[in-house]
Amino acid sequence: MNDMSMDISASANMNIRFSFDESTATYSCAAFSDIVNRFLSSQRTQGMLLIDLDDIKFISRVKTKAVSEAVVALIVRNIYNNIPNNAIVGRLKEDTFAVFLPDLQYEGELESIAKKLILAHREPVSYNKENYICTLTIGGVQTSKVKIDDLSAESLIEHAEIAQNKAKQNGKNQYIELEPEYLEIVNRKAYVLTLLKETLYNKSFRLNFQPFFNMRTGRLIGFETLCRMKDPKGGYIMPDEFIKIAEENNVIFDVDFAVLEYVCKLLYRQKNIDFKGIISVNISSITFVNPMFIPTINNILLKYSTPRNCLAIELTETAFLESYTKAKANIISLNNLGIKILLDDFGSGYNSLKSVLDLNVNILKIDKSLIDNIHEMQSSFIVEKTIEIAKLLKMDIVAEGIETRTQFETLKQMDIKAGQGFYLGRPLSEKQFVYHLNRKDDFDEYL
Numbered sequence: 001m002n003d004m005s006m007d008i009s010a011s012a013n014m015n016i017r018f019s020f021d022e023s024t025a026t027y028s029c030a031a032f033s034d035i036v037n038r039f040l041s042s043q044r045t046q047g048m049l050l051i052d053l054d055d056i057k058f059i060s061r062v063k064t065k066a067v068s069e070a071v072v073a074l075i076v077r078n079i080y081n082n083i084p085n086n087a088i089v090g091r092l093k094e095d096t097f098a099v100f101l102p103d104l105q106y107e108g109e110l111e112s113i114a115k116k117l118i119l120a121h122r123e124p125v126s127y128n129k130e131n132y133i134c135t136l137t138i139g140g141v142q143t144s145k146v147k148i149d150d151l152s153a154e155s156l157i158e159h160a161e162i163a164q165n166k167a168k169q170n171g172k173n174q175y176i177e178l179e180p181e182y183l184e185i186v187n188r189k190a191y192v193l194t195l196l197k198e199t200l201y202n203k204s205f206r207l208n209f210q211p212f213f214n215m216r217t218g219r220l221i222g223f224e225t226l227c228r229m230k231d232p233k234g235g236y237i238m239p240d241e242f243i244k245i246a247e248e249n250n251v252i253f254d255v256d257f258a259v260l261e262y263v264c265k266l267l268y269r270q271k272n273i274d275f276k277g278i279i280s281v282n283i284s285s286i287t288f289v290n291p292m293f294i295p296t297i298n299n300i301l302l303k304y305s306t307p308r309n310c311l312a313i314e315l316t317e318t319a320f321l322e323s324y325t326k327a328k329a330n331i332i333s334l335n336n337l338g339i340k341i342l343l344d345d346f347g348s349g350y351n352s353l354k355s356v357l358d359l360n361v362n363i364l365k366i367d368k369s370l371i372d373n374i375h376e377m378q379s380s381f382i383v384e385k386t387i388e389i390a391k392l393l394k395m396d397i398v399a400e401g402i403e404t405r406t407q408f409e410t411l412k413q414m415d416i417k418a419g420q421g422f423y424l425g426r427p428l429s430e431k432q433f434v435y436h437l438n439r440k441d442d443f444d445e446y447l
Helices: 003-014 029-039 056-062 065-081 109-120 153-169 180-202 239-248 252-269 293-303 318-322 324-337 352-358 368-372 377-392 405-413 430-437
Strands: 026-028 047-053 088-093 096-101 125-127 130-132 136-142 175-177 206-214 220-230 278-282 311-315 340-346 363-366 396-399
Touching: 026 029, 029 088, 029 096, 029 153, 047 065, 047 109, 047 153, 056 065, 065 088, 065 096, 065 109, 065 125, 096 109, 096 153, 109 136, 109 175, 136 153, 153 175, 153 180, 180 220, 180 239, 180 252, 206 252, 206 430, 220 239, 220 252, 239 252, 252 278, 252 293, 252 430, 278 340, 293 324, 318 324, 324 340, 363 377, 368 377, 368 405, 377 396
Parallel strands: 026 088, 136 175, 220 278, 278 311, 311 340, 340 363, 363 396
Antiparallel strands: 047 096, 047 136, 088 096, 125 130, 206 220
Protein backbone atom coordinates (compact mmCIF):
# COMPACT_ATOMS: atom_id res chain seq x y z
CA MET A 1 0.00 0.00 0.00
CA ASN A 2 1.48 3.39 -0.98
CA ASP A 3 1.36 6.68 0.95
CA MET A 4 -1.72 7.89 -0.89
CA SER A 5 -3.80 4.81 0.00
CA MET A 6 -2.62 5.02 3.62
CA ASP A 7 -3.73 8.66 3.75
CA ILE A 8 -7.15 7.76 2.34
CA SER A 9 -7.63 4.85 4.72
CA ALA A 10 -6.65 7.00 7.69
CA SER A 11 -8.97 9.76 6.59
CA ALA A 12 -11.87 7.36 6.22
CA ASN A 13 -11.22 5.81 9.63
CA MET A 14 -11.08 9.20 11.31
CA ASN A 15 -14.40 10.27 9.81
CA ILE A 16 -16.95 7.71 10.90
CA ARG A 17 -19.72 9.88 9.51
CA PHE A 18 -18.87 8.60 6.02
CA SER A 19 -21.61 6.28 4.73
CA PHE A 20 -20.46 2.92 3.46
CA ASP A 21 -22.28 0.34 1.33
CA GLU A 22 -21.40 -2.91 3.09
CA SER A 23 -22.63 -5.21 0.29
CA THR A 24 -20.19 -3.75 -2.27
CA ALA A 25 -17.58 -2.20 0.04
CA THR A 26 -18.07 1.17 -1.65
CA TYR A 27 -18.81 4.66 -0.38
CA SER A 28 -22.24 6.25 -0.78
CA CYS A 29 -22.56 9.08 -3.26
CA ALA A 30 -22.24 11.86 -0.66
CA ALA A 31 -19.36 10.16 1.16
CA PHE A 32 -17.55 9.47 -2.10
CA SER A 33 -17.77 13.14 -3.14
CA ASP A 34 -16.59 14.27 0.29
CA ILE A 35 -13.54 12.01 0.25
CA VAL A 36 -12.62 12.80 -3.36
CA ASN A 37 -12.81 16.52 -2.72
CA ARG A 38 -10.22 16.09 0.05
CA PHE A 39 -7.75 14.50 -2.34
CA LEU A 40 -8.27 16.59 -5.46
CA SER A 41 -5.07 18.33 -6.43
CA SER A 42 -4.05 20.51 -9.34
CA GLN A 43 -0.49 19.28 -8.83
CA ARG A 44 -1.26 15.67 -9.80
CA THR A 45 -2.75 14.02 -12.86
CA GLN A 46 -6.02 12.55 -11.59
CA GLY A 47 -8.91 10.74 -13.22
CA MET A 48 -12.54 9.73 -12.79
CA LEU A 49 -14.27 6.69 -14.28
CA LEU A 50 -18.07 6.54 -14.34
CA ILE A 51 -19.19 2.92 -14.72
CA ASP A 52 -22.66 1.72 -15.67
CA LEU A 53 -23.52 -1.96 -15.15
CA ASP A 54 -25.48 -2.41 -18.37
CA ASP A 55 -27.66 -5.39 -17.50
CA ILE A 56 -28.35 -5.12 -13.77
CA LYS A 57 -31.87 -3.69 -14.07
CA PHE A 58 -32.79 -6.48 -16.48
CA ILE A 59 -31.46 -9.12 -14.07
CA SER A 60 -33.45 -7.48 -11.27
CA ARG A 61 -36.66 -7.69 -13.36
CA VAL A 62 -36.33 -11.27 -14.54
CA LYS A 63 -34.89 -12.61 -11.28
CA THR A 64 -35.10 -10.78 -7.95
CA LYS A 65 -33.57 -7.74 -6.32
CA ALA A 66 -31.55 -10.02 -4.06
CA VAL A 67 -30.04 -11.84 -7.05
CA SER A 68 -29.15 -8.61 -8.85
CA GLU A 69 -27.51 -7.25 -5.68
CA ALA A 70 -25.46 -10.43 -5.34
CA VAL A 71 -24.32 -10.09 -8.96
CA VAL A 72 -23.46 -6.42 -8.35
CA ALA A 73 -21.30 -7.42 -5.37
CA LEU A 74 -19.39 -9.91 -7.54
CA ILE A 75 -18.90 -7.32 -10.29
CA VAL A 76 -17.60 -4.73 -7.83
CA ARG A 77 -15.19 -7.31 -6.45
CA ASN A 78 -13.87 -7.68 -10.02
CA ILE A 79 -13.61 -3.91 -10.30
CA TYR A 80 -11.48 -3.76 -7.14
CA ASN A 81 -9.26 -6.53 -8.53
CA ASN A 82 -8.52 -4.46 -11.62
CA ILE A 83 -7.87 -0.98 -10.23
CA PRO A 84 -4.93 0.47 -8.25
CA ASN A 85 -4.95 0.09 -4.46
CA ASN A 86 -5.26 3.84 -3.95
CA ALA A 87 -8.44 4.18 -6.02
CA ILE A 88 -11.65 5.34 -4.31
CA VAL A 89 -14.92 3.68 -5.34
CA GLY A 90 -18.40 5.09 -4.79
CA ARG A 91 -21.87 3.76 -5.54
CA LEU A 92 -23.91 6.54 -7.09
CA LYS A 93 -27.01 4.52 -8.08
CA GLU A 94 -28.22 0.93 -8.19
CA ASP A 95 -26.23 0.24 -11.35
CA THR A 96 -23.73 3.13 -11.44
CA PHE A 97 -20.34 3.32 -9.76
CA ALA A 98 -17.55 5.90 -9.83
CA VAL A 99 -13.84 5.25 -9.48
CA PHE A 100 -11.50 8.10 -8.59
CA LEU A 101 -7.82 7.66 -9.45
CA PRO A 102 -5.90 10.15 -7.28
CA ASP A 103 -2.47 9.80 -8.83
CA LEU A 104 -2.17 8.58 -12.42
CA GLN A 105 1.41 7.64 -13.22
CA TYR A 106 1.51 7.71 -17.03
CA GLU A 107 -0.40 9.17 -20.01
CA GLY A 108 -2.61 6.22 -20.98
CA GLU A 109 -3.16 4.75 -17.51
CA LEU A 110 -6.82 5.80 -17.20
CA GLU A 111 -7.68 4.24 -20.56
CA SER A 112 -5.70 1.12 -19.71
CA ILE A 113 -7.61 0.62 -16.44
CA ALA A 114 -10.98 1.19 -18.11
CA LYS A 115 -10.31 -1.25 -20.94
CA LYS A 116 -9.06 -3.82 -18.44
CA LEU A 117 -12.37 -3.50 -16.56
CA ILE A 118 -14.42 -3.93 -19.74
CA LEU A 119 -12.43 -6.98 -20.79
CA ALA A 120 -12.82 -8.54 -17.33
CA HIS A 121 -16.62 -8.31 -17.58
CA ARG A 122 -17.13 -9.81 -21.01
CA GLU A 123 -17.14 -13.19 -19.31
CA PRO A 124 -20.25 -14.19 -17.31
CA VAL A 125 -20.44 -13.82 -13.53
CA SER A 126 -21.47 -16.99 -11.73
CA TYR A 127 -23.89 -16.84 -8.80
CA ASN A 128 -25.85 -19.69 -7.23
CA LYS A 129 -24.91 -22.05 -10.12
CA GLU A 130 -26.20 -19.62 -12.76
CA ASN A 131 -24.22 -17.41 -15.12
CA TYR A 132 -25.01 -13.72 -15.66
CA ILE A 133 -23.46 -11.51 -18.31
CA CYS A 134 -23.24 -7.87 -17.31
CA THR A 135 -21.12 -5.63 -19.52
CA LEU A 136 -19.76 -2.23 -18.50
CA THR A 137 -20.13 1.14 -20.21
CA ILE A 138 -17.49 3.58 -18.95
CA GLY A 139 -16.89 7.27 -19.39
CA GLY A 140 -13.67 8.83 -18.16
CA VAL A 141 -12.09 12.22 -17.60
CA GLN A 142 -8.44 13.03 -16.93
CA THR A 143 -7.52 16.36 -15.34
CA SER A 144 -4.43 16.80 -17.52
CA LYS A 145 -6.46 16.59 -20.75
CA VAL A 146 -9.54 18.70 -20.00
CA LYS A 147 -9.52 22.10 -18.32
CA ILE A 148 -12.07 22.13 -15.48
CA ASP A 149 -12.53 25.53 -13.86
CA ASP A 150 -14.46 24.25 -10.84
CA LEU A 151 -12.41 21.20 -9.86
CA SER A 152 -14.62 19.08 -7.61
CA ALA A 153 -15.88 15.53 -7.35
CA GLU A 154 -19.24 16.63 -8.72
CA SER A 155 -17.74 18.35 -11.78
CA LEU A 156 -15.48 15.36 -12.48
CA ILE A 157 -18.52 13.04 -12.39
CA GLU A 158 -20.46 15.39 -14.68
CA HIS A 159 -17.59 15.51 -17.16
CA ALA A 160 -17.17 11.72 -17.06
CA GLU A 161 -20.91 11.40 -17.71
CA ILE A 162 -20.57 13.39 -20.93
CA ALA A 163 -18.10 10.81 -22.21
CA GLN A 164 -20.22 7.93 -20.89
CA ASN A 165 -23.30 9.21 -22.73
CA LYS A 166 -21.29 9.19 -25.93
CA ALA A 167 -20.27 5.60 -25.21
CA LYS A 168 -23.94 4.67 -24.70
CA GLN A 169 -24.89 6.30 -27.99
CA ASN A 170 -22.21 4.21 -29.68
CA GLY A 171 -23.74 0.97 -28.39
CA LYS A 172 -22.57 0.48 -24.78
CA ASN A 173 -19.97 -2.11 -23.60
CA GLN A 174 -17.09 0.29 -24.27
CA TYR A 175 -14.97 3.10 -22.87
CA ILE A 176 -14.80 6.69 -24.09
CA GLU A 177 -12.61 9.34 -22.56
CA LEU A 178 -13.66 12.97 -22.54
CA GLU A 179 -11.98 15.13 -25.17
CA PRO A 180 -12.14 18.95 -25.23
CA GLU A 181 -14.34 18.94 -28.37
CA TYR A 182 -17.03 16.97 -26.50
CA LEU A 183 -17.34 19.89 -24.10
CA GLU A 184 -17.90 22.25 -27.00
CA ILE A 185 -20.80 20.06 -28.15
CA VAL A 186 -22.30 19.97 -24.65
CA ASN A 187 -21.93 23.74 -24.23
CA ARG A 188 -23.57 24.30 -27.60
CA LYS A 189 -26.49 22.06 -26.63
CA ALA A 190 -26.90 23.92 -23.32
CA TYR A 191 -26.88 27.24 -25.19
CA VAL A 192 -29.49 26.09 -27.71
CA LEU A 193 -31.71 24.57 -24.99
CA THR A 194 -31.67 27.82 -22.98
CA LEU A 195 -32.51 29.80 -26.11
CA LEU A 196 -35.22 27.29 -27.02
CA LYS A 197 -36.94 27.70 -23.65
CA GLU A 198 -36.74 31.49 -23.93
CA THR A 199 -38.22 31.34 -27.44
CA LEU A 200 -41.06 29.13 -26.21
CA TYR A 201 -41.75 31.47 -23.30
CA ASN A 202 -41.76 34.55 -25.54
CA LYS A 203 -43.57 32.76 -28.39
CA SER A 204 -40.97 34.16 -30.76
CA PHE A 205 -40.31 31.41 -33.29
CA ARG A 206 -39.74 32.73 -36.81
CA LEU A 207 -41.80 30.95 -39.47
CA ASN A 208 -41.14 30.66 -43.19
CA PHE A 209 -43.35 28.92 -45.72
CA GLN A 210 -41.95 26.68 -48.46
CA PRO A 211 -44.43 26.63 -51.37
CA PHE A 212 -45.76 23.55 -53.19
CA PHE A 213 -46.43 24.07 -56.88
CA ASN A 214 -48.51 22.36 -59.57
CA MET A 215 -45.69 21.36 -61.90
CA ARG A 216 -47.98 21.51 -64.94
CA THR A 217 -49.39 25.01 -64.42
CA GLY A 218 -46.77 26.59 -62.15
CA ARG A 219 -49.48 27.72 -59.73
CA LEU A 220 -49.42 27.32 -55.96
CA ILE A 221 -51.12 24.41 -54.23
CA GLY A 222 -49.90 24.87 -50.69
CA PHE A 223 -47.10 25.53 -48.21
CA GLU A 224 -44.89 23.65 -45.78
CA THR A 225 -44.32 25.51 -42.51
CA LEU A 226 -40.63 25.90 -41.68
CA CYS A 227 -39.62 26.88 -38.15
CA ARG A 228 -36.52 28.94 -37.35
CA MET A 229 -35.13 30.21 -34.05
CA LYS A 230 -33.37 33.57 -33.97
CA ASP A 231 -29.86 33.49 -32.52
CA PRO A 232 -28.92 36.61 -30.48
CA LYS A 233 -25.34 36.09 -31.73
CA GLY A 234 -26.56 36.53 -35.29
CA GLY A 235 -28.48 34.52 -37.86
CA TYR A 236 -30.83 31.63 -37.11
CA ILE A 237 -30.66 28.20 -35.52
CA MET A 238 -32.18 25.64 -37.85
CA PRO A 239 -34.64 22.87 -36.88
CA ASP A 240 -32.11 20.15 -37.76
CA GLU A 241 -30.27 21.27 -34.62
CA PHE A 242 -32.87 22.46 -32.14
CA ILE A 243 -35.58 19.83 -32.80
CA LYS A 244 -33.25 17.03 -31.70
CA ILE A 245 -32.35 18.98 -28.56
CA ALA A 246 -36.06 19.61 -27.90
CA GLU A 247 -36.72 15.87 -28.18
CA GLU A 248 -33.86 14.99 -25.84
CA ASN A 249 -35.10 17.45 -23.21
CA ASN A 250 -38.86 16.73 -23.35
CA VAL A 251 -39.94 20.09 -24.76
CA ILE A 252 -40.71 18.92 -28.31
CA PHE A 253 -44.47 18.73 -27.61
CA ASP A 254 -44.44 22.44 -26.67
CA VAL A 255 -42.37 23.34 -29.74
CA ASP A 256 -44.62 21.46 -32.18
CA PHE A 257 -47.80 22.98 -30.81
CA ALA A 258 -46.33 26.47 -30.58
CA VAL A 259 -45.78 26.29 -34.36
CA LEU A 260 -49.19 24.75 -35.07
CA GLU A 261 -50.98 27.34 -32.95
CA TYR A 262 -49.09 30.18 -34.64
CA VAL A 263 -50.18 28.93 -38.07
CA CYS A 264 -53.81 28.59 -36.97
CA LYS A 265 -53.73 32.07 -35.42
CA LEU A 266 -52.28 33.46 -38.65
CA LEU A 267 -55.13 31.94 -40.65
CA TYR A 268 -57.67 33.26 -38.15
CA ARG A 269 -56.44 36.82 -38.66
CA GLN A 270 -57.11 36.65 -42.41
CA LYS A 271 -60.78 37.51 -42.69
CA ASN A 272 -62.96 36.24 -45.50
CA ILE A 273 -60.25 34.27 -47.31
CA ASP A 274 -61.20 31.39 -49.57
CA PHE A 275 -58.01 29.36 -49.37
CA LYS A 276 -58.07 26.20 -51.48
CA GLY A 277 -54.56 24.90 -50.84
CA ILE A 278 -52.95 23.09 -47.93
CA ILE A 279 -50.62 24.18 -45.15
CA SER A 280 -48.50 21.41 -43.67
CA VAL A 281 -46.95 21.48 -40.21
CA ASN A 282 -44.14 19.09 -39.25
CA ILE A 283 -44.83 17.06 -36.11
CA SER A 284 -42.23 15.01 -34.25
CA SER A 285 -42.87 11.29 -33.83
CA ILE A 286 -42.63 11.81 -30.05
CA THR A 287 -45.39 14.42 -30.15
CA PHE A 288 -47.53 12.35 -32.49
CA VAL A 289 -47.81 9.36 -30.14
CA ASN A 290 -48.28 11.53 -27.04
CA PRO A 291 -51.69 10.79 -25.42
CA MET A 292 -52.48 14.54 -25.46
CA PHE A 293 -51.81 14.98 -29.18
CA ILE A 294 -55.37 14.65 -30.50
CA PRO A 295 -57.06 16.61 -27.63
CA THR A 296 -54.53 19.43 -27.98
CA ILE A 297 -54.82 19.71 -31.76
CA ASN A 298 -58.60 19.66 -31.50
CA ASN A 299 -58.59 22.45 -28.91
CA ILE A 300 -56.39 24.65 -31.12
CA LEU A 301 -58.55 24.07 -34.20
CA LEU A 302 -61.68 24.98 -32.24
CA LYS A 303 -60.04 28.03 -30.64
CA TYR A 304 -59.10 29.56 -34.00
CA SER A 305 -61.94 28.14 -36.13
CA THR A 306 -59.32 26.65 -38.46
CA PRO A 307 -60.65 25.15 -41.72
CA ARG A 308 -59.76 21.47 -41.36
CA ASN A 309 -59.46 20.75 -45.09
CA CYS A 310 -56.51 23.12 -45.53
CA LEU A 311 -54.36 21.65 -42.75
CA ALA A 312 -51.93 18.74 -43.16
CA ILE A 313 -49.77 17.06 -40.53
CA GLU A 314 -46.36 16.14 -41.91
CA LEU A 315 -44.73 13.05 -40.39
CA THR A 316 -41.74 10.83 -40.99
CA GLU A 317 -42.08 7.06 -40.79
CA THR A 318 -40.45 7.02 -37.33
CA ALA A 319 -43.85 8.16 -36.04
CA PHE A 320 -45.17 4.71 -36.96
CA LEU A 321 -42.16 2.86 -35.64
CA GLU A 322 -42.34 4.49 -32.18
CA SER A 323 -45.81 3.10 -31.46
CA TYR A 324 -47.67 1.64 -34.42
CA THR A 325 -50.98 1.11 -32.60
CA LYS A 326 -51.08 4.66 -31.20
CA ALA A 327 -49.98 6.17 -34.52
CA LYS A 328 -52.69 4.31 -36.41
CA ALA A 329 -55.36 5.43 -33.93
CA ASN A 330 -54.21 9.06 -34.23
CA ILE A 331 -54.27 8.92 -38.02
CA ILE A 332 -57.86 7.71 -37.91
CA SER A 333 -58.71 10.57 -35.52
CA LEU A 334 -57.06 13.13 -37.80
CA ASN A 335 -58.91 11.76 -40.83
CA ASN A 336 -62.15 12.10 -38.89
CA LEU A 337 -61.24 15.72 -38.20
CA GLY A 338 -60.70 16.27 -41.93
CA ILE A 339 -56.92 16.78 -41.56
CA LYS A 340 -54.62 15.31 -44.20
CA ILE A 341 -51.58 13.16 -43.37
CA LEU A 342 -48.42 13.78 -45.34
CA LEU A 343 -45.62 11.18 -45.15
CA ASP A 344 -42.25 12.91 -45.47
CA ASP A 345 -38.98 11.39 -46.75
CA PHE A 346 -40.76 8.56 -48.54
CA GLY A 347 -38.29 6.14 -50.10
CA SER A 348 -35.51 6.83 -47.60
CA GLY A 349 -36.33 3.85 -45.34
CA TYR A 350 -37.28 0.23 -45.88
CA ASN A 351 -40.40 0.51 -43.72
CA SER A 352 -42.05 3.23 -45.83
CA LEU A 353 -44.04 0.90 -48.09
CA LYS A 354 -45.47 -1.04 -45.14
CA SER A 355 -46.49 2.25 -43.51
CA VAL A 356 -48.33 3.37 -46.65
CA LEU A 357 -50.11 0.08 -47.19
CA ASP A 358 -51.25 -0.26 -43.57
CA LEU A 359 -52.11 3.34 -42.76
CA ASN A 360 -54.42 5.87 -44.35
CA VAL A 361 -51.77 8.36 -45.48
CA ASN A 362 -53.03 10.99 -47.95
CA ILE A 363 -49.86 12.42 -49.47
CA LEU A 364 -46.37 11.01 -50.10
CA LYS A 365 -43.34 13.30 -50.25
CA ILE A 366 -40.58 11.65 -52.26
CA ASP A 367 -37.30 11.98 -50.38
CA LYS A 368 -34.83 14.58 -51.61
CA SER A 369 -32.05 11.97 -51.88
CA LEU A 370 -34.03 10.26 -54.65
CA ILE A 371 -34.62 13.55 -56.45
CA ASP A 372 -30.91 14.40 -56.22
CA ASN A 373 -30.11 11.13 -58.01
CA ILE A 374 -33.14 10.93 -60.30
CA HIS A 375 -30.83 10.43 -63.30
CA GLU A 376 -29.55 7.16 -61.78
CA MET A 377 -31.37 3.92 -62.55
CA GLN A 378 -32.02 2.87 -58.93
CA SER A 379 -33.51 6.21 -57.82
CA SER A 380 -35.53 6.52 -61.02
CA PHE A 381 -36.92 3.00 -60.52
CA ILE A 382 -37.95 3.73 -56.90
CA VAL A 383 -39.69 6.96 -57.94
CA GLU A 384 -41.57 5.19 -60.77
CA LYS A 385 -42.75 2.45 -58.42
CA THR A 386 -43.77 5.06 -55.85
CA ILE A 387 -45.96 6.73 -58.49
CA GLU A 388 -47.57 3.36 -59.28
CA ILE A 389 -48.28 2.72 -55.59
CA ALA A 390 -49.75 6.21 -55.13
CA LYS A 391 -52.07 5.82 -58.12
CA LEU A 392 -53.17 2.38 -56.94
CA LEU A 393 -53.94 3.70 -53.45
CA LYS A 394 -55.35 7.02 -54.73
CA MET A 395 -52.74 9.11 -52.98
CA ASP A 396 -51.15 12.38 -54.01
CA ILE A 397 -47.40 12.82 -54.46
CA VAL A 398 -45.08 15.75 -53.81
CA ALA A 399 -41.48 15.68 -55.06
CA GLU A 400 -39.33 17.65 -52.62
CA GLY A 401 -35.93 19.21 -53.10
CA ILE A 402 -36.21 20.07 -56.81
CA GLU A 403 -33.18 22.25 -57.46
CA THR A 404 -32.48 21.97 -61.21
CA ARG A 405 -34.38 22.23 -64.47
CA THR A 406 -33.27 18.69 -65.37
CA GLN A 407 -34.87 17.30 -62.20
CA PHE A 408 -38.01 19.32 -62.88
CA GLU A 409 -38.40 18.09 -66.48
CA THR A 410 -37.65 14.46 -65.56
CA LEU A 411 -40.27 14.47 -62.79
CA LYS A 412 -42.86 16.08 -65.06
CA GLN A 413 -42.30 13.33 -67.61
CA MET A 414 -42.88 10.80 -64.82
CA ASP A 415 -46.32 12.39 -64.29
CA ILE A 416 -45.59 13.88 -60.87
CA LYS A 417 -47.94 16.81 -60.53
CA ALA A 418 -46.74 18.54 -57.34
CA GLY A 419 -43.25 19.75 -56.53
CA GLN A 420 -41.30 21.71 -53.97
CA GLY A 421 -37.76 23.07 -54.03
CA PHE A 422 -35.54 26.07 -54.70
CA TYR A 423 -35.88 25.71 -58.49
CA LEU A 424 -39.63 26.28 -58.19
CA GLY A 425 -39.66 28.76 -55.32
CA ARG A 426 -37.74 29.65 -52.19
CA PRO A 427 -39.30 29.85 -48.70
CA LEU A 428 -41.56 32.85 -48.19
CA SER A 429 -41.63 35.24 -45.27
CA GLU A 430 -44.77 35.54 -43.17
CA LYS A 431 -45.69 38.74 -45.01
CA GLN A 432 -45.31 37.08 -48.42
CA PHE A 433 -47.27 34.06 -47.22
CA VAL A 434 -50.19 36.22 -46.07
CA TYR A 435 -50.12 38.08 -49.40
CA HIS A 436 -50.63 34.83 -51.33
CA LEU A 437 -53.30 33.59 -48.91
CA ASN A 438 -55.47 36.50 -49.93
CA ARG A 439 -55.03 35.88 -53.67
CA LYS A 440 -57.12 32.80 -54.41
CA ASP A 441 -56.35 33.10 -58.12
CA ASP A 442 -52.72 32.13 -57.35
CA PHE A 443 -53.82 28.58 -56.42
CA ASP A 444 -54.78 25.36 -58.10
CA GLU A 445 -57.01 23.09 -56.06
CA TYR A 446 -55.00 19.91 -56.51
CA LEU A 447 -54.15 18.40 -53.14
